[in-house]
Amino acid sequence: MVELRLLEQLTAFYTYGTLSEAAEKLHTSQPTLTRSMKQLEDELGVPLFVRTKNHLALNRTGIKAAEYARQVLLAGQDFEAKVRSYDRSLHTISIGFCAPIPQTVLTPIINHVFSGMTISADMGEDSLFEDHLKQGIYQLAVLHYKPEDPLFYSQKCGSEHLYISLTSGNPLSFYPEIHLKDLDGLPILLLSQIGFWSKIHREKTPNSRYLVQIEDDSFRELAVNSDYPIFSTDYFIRRGQTMPGRVNIPIADPECQAEYYLVCLASERKRFQPLFNQITEHTIQ
Amino acid sequence: MVELRLLEQLTAFYTYGTLSEAAEKLHTSQPTLTRSMKQLEDELGVPLFVRTKNHLALNRTGIKAAEYARQVLLAGQDFEAKVRSYDRSLHTISIGFCAPIPQTVLTPIINHVFSGMTISADMGEDSLFEDHLKQGIYQLAVLHYKPEDPLFYSQKCGSEHLYISLTSGNPLSFYPEIHLKDLDGLPILLLSQIGFWSKIHREKTPNSRYLVQIEDDSFRELAVNSDYPIFSTDYFIRRGQTMPGRVNIPIADPECQAEYYLVCLASERKRFQPLFNQITEHTIQ
DNA sequence: CTACTTTACGGTATGCGTAAGCATT
DNA sequence: AATGCTTACGCATACCGTAAAGTAG
Numbered sequence: 001m002v003e004l005r006l007l008e009q010l011t012a013f014y015t016y017g018t019l020s021e022a023a024e025k026l027h028t029s030q031p032t033l034t035r036s037m038k039q040l041e042d043e044l045g046v047p048l049f050v051r052t053k054n055h056l057a058l059n060r061t062g063i064k065a066a067e068y069a070r071q072v073l074l075a076g077q078d079f080e081a082k083v084r085s086y087d088r089s090l091h092t093i094s095i096g097f098c099a100p101i102p103q104t105v106l107t108p109i110i111n112h113v114f115s116g117m118t119i120s121a122d123m124g125e126d127s128l129f130e131d132h133l134k135q136g137i138y139q140l141a142v143l144h145y146k147p148e149d150p151l152f153y154s155q156k157c158g159s160e161h162l163y164i165s166l167t168s169g170n171p172l173s174f175y176p177e178i179h180l181k182d183l184d185g186l187p188i189l190l191l192s193q194i195g196f197w198s199k200i201h202r203e204k205t206p207n208s209r210y211l212v213q214i215e216d217d218s219f220r221e222l223a224v225n226s227d228y229p230i231f232s233t234d235y236f237i238r239r240g241q242t243m244p245g246r247v248n249i250p251i252a253d254p255e256c257q258a259e260y261y262l263v264c265l266a267s268e269r270k271r272f273q274p275l276f277n278q279i280t281e282h283t284i285q
Numbered sequence: 286m287v288e289l290r291l292l293e294q295l296t297a298f299y300t301y302g303t304l305s306e307a308a309e310k311l312h313t314s315q316p317t318l319t320r321s322m323k324q325l326e327d328e329l330g331v332p333l334f335v336r337t338k339n340h341l342a343l344n345r346t347g348i349k350a351a352e353y354a355r356q357v358l359l360a361g362q363d364f365e366a367k368v369r370s371y372d373r374s375l376h377t378i379s380i381g382f383c384a385p386i387p388q389t390v391l392t393p394i395i396n397h398v399f400s401g402m403t404i405s406a407d408m409g410e411d412s413l414f415e416d417h418l419k420q421g422i423y424q425l426a427v428l429h430y431k432p433e434d435p436l437f438y439s440q441k442c443g444s445e446h447l448y449i450s451l452t453s454g455n456p457l458s459f460y461p462e463i464h465l466k467d468l469d470g471l472p473i474l475l476l477s478q479i480g481f482w483s484k485i486h487r488e489k490t491p492n493s494r495y496l497v498q499i500e501d502d503s504f505r506e507l508a509v510n511s512d513y514p515i516f517s518t519d520y521f522i523r524r525g526q527t528m529p530g531r532v533n534i535p536i537a538d539p540e541c542q543a544e545y546y547l548v549c550l551a552s553e554r555k556r557f558q559p560l561f562n563q564i565t566e567h568t569i570q
Numbered sequence: 571c572t573a574c575t576t577t578a579c580g581g582t583a584t585g586c587g588t589a590a591g592c593a594t595t
Numbered sequence: 596a597a598t599g600c601t602t603a604c605g606c607a608t609a610c611c612g613t614a615a616a617g618t619a620g
Contacts, residue, residue: 001293001361004286020599029587034601036585044365046372053593054599061372068364075360076286079353080329087331087346305574314612319576321610338618339574 002043004076007069009036010048014066019056040065089136092118096133096141098126099195101160101235102260105284106142113275125196133265140272144196144258154263155276158284161234162197162256163248167227177252180204187211189228191219197231200255235285260284287328289361292354294321295333299351304341325350374421377403381418381426383411384480386445386520387545390569391427398560410484418550425557429481429543439548440561443569446519447482447541448533452512462537465489472496474513476504482516485540520570545569 012022012033019033026033037056041048048062058066093114097103103121110119122138129141130149147154164183166173172182184205192214201210211228213219223230223243232248242248262279264272297307297318304318311318322341326333333347343351378399382388388406395404407423414426415434432439449468451458457467469490477499486495496513498504508515508528517533527533547564549557 001289001358002365003288003290004361005288007364008286018599030600031588031602032586038601044368044372046369048368051600054601055594056600060375061368064371065364065368068367072357072360072364073286075357076289079292079350079357080287082353083329083333083346083350084331086349087329090345303574315575316577316613317611336575339576340619341575 002040004073006036006040006043007072009033010040010062010066010069011073013037013056014058014063014069091116092120093140094120094138095122096126096129096138097121097123097195098129098142098144099123099160099197099258099260100193101233102142102158102284105158106262106279109278109283110140110275113278123193123195125199129263133263139264139268140275141263143261143263146259146261147263151266152263153266153269154261155279156259156281157262157279158260158282160258160260160284162251162258163232163234163237164251165223165230165232165243165246165248167246170227170229172229173247173249175249177250180251180253180256183229184208187228189213189219189222189226189230191216194231196258204253204255238285287325289358291321291325291328292357294318295325295347295351295354296358298322298341299343299348299354373403376401377405378425379405379423380407381411381414381423382406382408382480383414383427383429384408384445384482384543384545385476385478386518387427387443387569390443391547391564394563394568395425395560398563408478408480410481414548418548424549424553425560426548428546428548431544431546432548436551437548438551438554439546440564441544441566442547442564443545443567445543445545445569447536447543448517448519448522449536450508450515450517450528450531450533452531455512455514457514458532458534460534463534465536465538465541468514469493472513474498474504474507474511474515476501479516481543489538489540523570 009022009026009032012026013019016022016025019030019037023030023033034056037049044065046061048058048065050057050059093110095103095106095110097106100123103123107119107121111117126141126143129138129143130147130152132138133141134151142157143154146156164172164178172178175182180200181204185207186205187209188201188205188211190201190210190212192212201208211222213222219230222228230243230246232242236242237248262276269276294307294311294317297311298304301307301310304315304322308315308318322334329350331346333343333350335342335344378395380388380391380395382391385408388408392404392406396402411426411428414423414428415432415437417423418426419436427442428439431441449457449463457463460467465485466489470492471490472494473486473490473496475486475495475497477497486493496507498507504515507513515528515531517527521527522533547561554561
């Protein structure tokens with residue numbers, strides 16, 4: 001059976017035209033390629049080249065061979081990729097989170113239940129998560145709604161309530177509760193990776209200018225030293241993680257009272273049962 | 286890039302279950318396989334086996350790998366086959382003959398015009414020859430009719446007239462000509478490789494018992510030493526190659542007056558023009 | 571005790587790079 | 596002169612087979 005090394009060298013010669021250039025690209029020497037090409041002809045028992053004194057060219061069979069060889073090389077690369085990917089899939093759990101707090105709370109629990117596994121977490125707006133679960137891109141997801149498709153198994157794992165955090169002088173700070181539309185038009189300081197919350201903001205306060213901070217430090221810095229409204233949630237308030245000199249007003253819109261569901265494929269329920277057993281509907285709170 | 290040798294050994298281990306047996310089947314030693322499997326794991330950077338003290342087994346990744354490996358090996362085998370086949374196609378002209386005389390007459394001419402080429406000749410009933418030409422299985426064919434499909438280029442290359450050869454005492458031997466139906470029911474001595482003539486016999490003299498001889502020598506022996514009718518043609522008669530003590534009566538059926546056409550794909554006409562130039566409509570006669 | 575894997579060892583062969591030769595442009 | 600292929604030569608290493616050790620059934 002012809003070895004892939006020879007096929008690599010053949011395709012290199014095909015693409016670069018001369019043994020010299022091919023050798024350079026392959027980080028080897030010209031004589032090596034001379035020998036390899038000869039060996040290839042020997043093994044196939046078929047002439048692949050037309051040789052003149054100082055020139056080597058593929059004949060018609062050689063051209064075909066080089067083209068076929070690419071197929072084989074692709075198969076070889078595909079093999080390696082598939083094996084590595086399969087191994088990886090056995091050792092990693094990929095999770096989609098629709099918001100940061102579920103990730104903060106659940107990641108350590110998952111790491112504990114599936115110790116030894118690599119946890120790969122994505123965060124984003126969760127409209128695509130169901131598809132990604134079906135396609136096996138994710139094995140788990142946390143959604144902010146209960147999925148209806150019977151293909152999934154889901155369990156409520158907590159809730160989160162959005163607040164707006166205002167400096168004491170702000171006229172809105174005296175209300176017992178606020179609606180998002182009351183904030184529309186105000187400049188608001190925001191973090192970038194906040195999952196589905198982004199979408200709610202875009203829809204309910206489309207006229208606000210968002211000062212989006214990628215770095216948590218920058219956000220904190222600006223929050224402390226400015227009067228821009230920022231969002232917070234009951235999760236932080238319950239833990240006393242509030243900003244000095246600000247008051248937190250609950251937002252009354254129903255979308256701002258999120259309920260989180262941990263979801264997997266029904267067919268994988270058994271595998272993840274130990275995790276579901278560790279989780280109650282108040283785990284995230 | 287992983288080498289095919291390792292993949293062959295992996296699949297052998299997969300199919301035979303132990304390194305020992307795989308080694309035996311591959312005509313190599315067990316330690317060789319031990320090393321190879323280790324190397325494979327190293328190169329992929331992924332564990333493929335579960336090792337106990339005196340037992341080696343594929344893990345889940347290993348099983349997948351062995352299955353994928355087969356794909357790669359098939360690609361490799363396919364590569365070799367295709368290259369060899371392509372080279373062969375450049376050096377051989379495959380021809381379908383509908384009868385033996387065209388082969389006898391044309392083969393030396395083709396050999397002369399395309400000297401250096403290998404001539405591969407098939408003989409058979411010619412109903413499939415058009416398809417074979419289209420599929421490239423044949424580059425040339427001799428049919429006993431002119432093909433209508435404009436995909437083909439054809440040229441008449443001769444004719445042949447069927448005779449029946451009877452011993453002098455046979456009552457039919459006094460007729461000036463005979464129809465095939467007159468022979469139906471008679472036992473007839475026949476050669477096996479006679480192309481489209483077989484079909485005519487089967488259709489026109491279905492009740493005859495055919496004494497089919499595979500060997501030309503046997504046929505000749507029986508023809509000389511028996512009174513069974515045999516077929517001959519004007520080709521033999523014109524050359525005086527007749528059986529002693531027999532008379533040759535022409536067969537009047539129109540099917541028994543064959544006209545031969547040399548055919549190639551119209552797209553290949555240029556390639557075969559030197560051959561067509563050597564051929565007239567009386568070449569076979 | 572048998573069957574199997576692994577490790578160790580030594581020989582061989584395979585592959586490589588350098589250097590040199592030669593032909594063409 | 597520069598470029599490109601081939602051959603020759605010597606070296607490194609990669610691969611292999613035999614032998615031996617160890618373990619489980």
